[in-house]
Amino acid sequence: MSQTAAGIAAGVLAREIGAGARLIRWLEESDPRGRDALALIYPHTGRAHLIGITGPPGAGKSTLTNALISEQRKRGRRVGVIAIDPSSPFSGGAVLGDRVRMQTHALDTDVFIRSMGTRGQLGGLSRATFDAILVQDAMGYDVVIVETVGVGQDELDIVSLAHSTVIVSVPGLGDEVQAIKAGLLEAGDLFVVNKADREGADALTRQLELMLHLREQTRPHAWKPPLMHTTALTGQGVAALTDALDEHLATLKASGAFTQCLIARNRHMFDSLLRDLAAQHILAAASAQPATAALIHAMQAGQIDPYSAATQLVACMSLQFP
Ligand SMILES: Nc1nc2c(ncn2[C@@H]2O[C@H](COP(=O)(O)OP(=O)(O)OP(=O)(O)O)[C@@H](O)[C@H]2O)c(=O)[nH]1
Ligand SMILES: [Mg+2]
Known part of the structure; x- marks a missing residue:
């Protein structure tokens, strides 16, 4: 496999899982080849039906995803999955767990399952996830499923920016855990x-x-x-859920909301990248400012508070932005 951006992009478009996995890694690690390859594959994105699945730890999201893959495959569709590893104390070892629960499809080349950690991505979880979605989308997967535990803001962004957001609940967790957070309730389709x-x-x-x-x-x-209602373990109700997802997709396409969703996701990425670039510029410019050392010194001596120090520094730098 060629290690150049062009080579990997060609592999992605030829639907090679190895090339897709490599590109997702490059993007996660901010390897400059990742961006070049992304630019090449980008024109081939925008077709996949993006389904977000969220719910409390242990609700059966991975089991349900596994059952949904089977049903989608029966309908002749190729499926990409991004399983976000909840590194919460409730569900240690989830990456392994996800793999085990979806291993039915391990040998199917029309199924590409990628797990992502919730920590350590440069640029944040939602950006790394959206990058991975773009890669799977460009690989021609008809359906891309993102599984995540409904906890943080990043996870909420991810599922609410999907075309179809599935909120999974389970009996027996007790009222206080069961109450769906307002944001999730609003985002659910x-x-x-x-x-x-x-x-x-x-x-x-x-x-x-x-x-x-x-x-x-x-x-x-x-x-x-x-x-x-589903019993993910046996597949009960999964065909009906897939029918409902198809119906939702048809509604989105008819109203133009399908494209709107993509635009919203791009906007989210754009804002996130802009925030990073702005922060980099400000930090670089600040360290080159003679006033910085004096302000830090004054802050350490207790003569100025951090808010005032930061505001003063920005005030004296503002004319020097590129
Ligand atoms: N009885 C029953 N058990 C189920 C069903 N679906 C899943 N389970 C079981 O519930 C447990 C958790 O399932 P997972 O699919 O790992 O749940 P998850 O929501 O992906 O869990 P995390 O990713 O760790 O948050 C497993 O032991 C499953 O076998 C179901 O419909 N009925
Ligand atoms: Mg899971």
């Missing part, structure tokens, strides 16, 4: 009660119905989100 084989599924369904009813009263949505 499809609501799933997984582990429907377990006791408590009916009570949870009633609770969710109430939440959705209140959501509708507060702010009516064009798409009425379905509330579905």
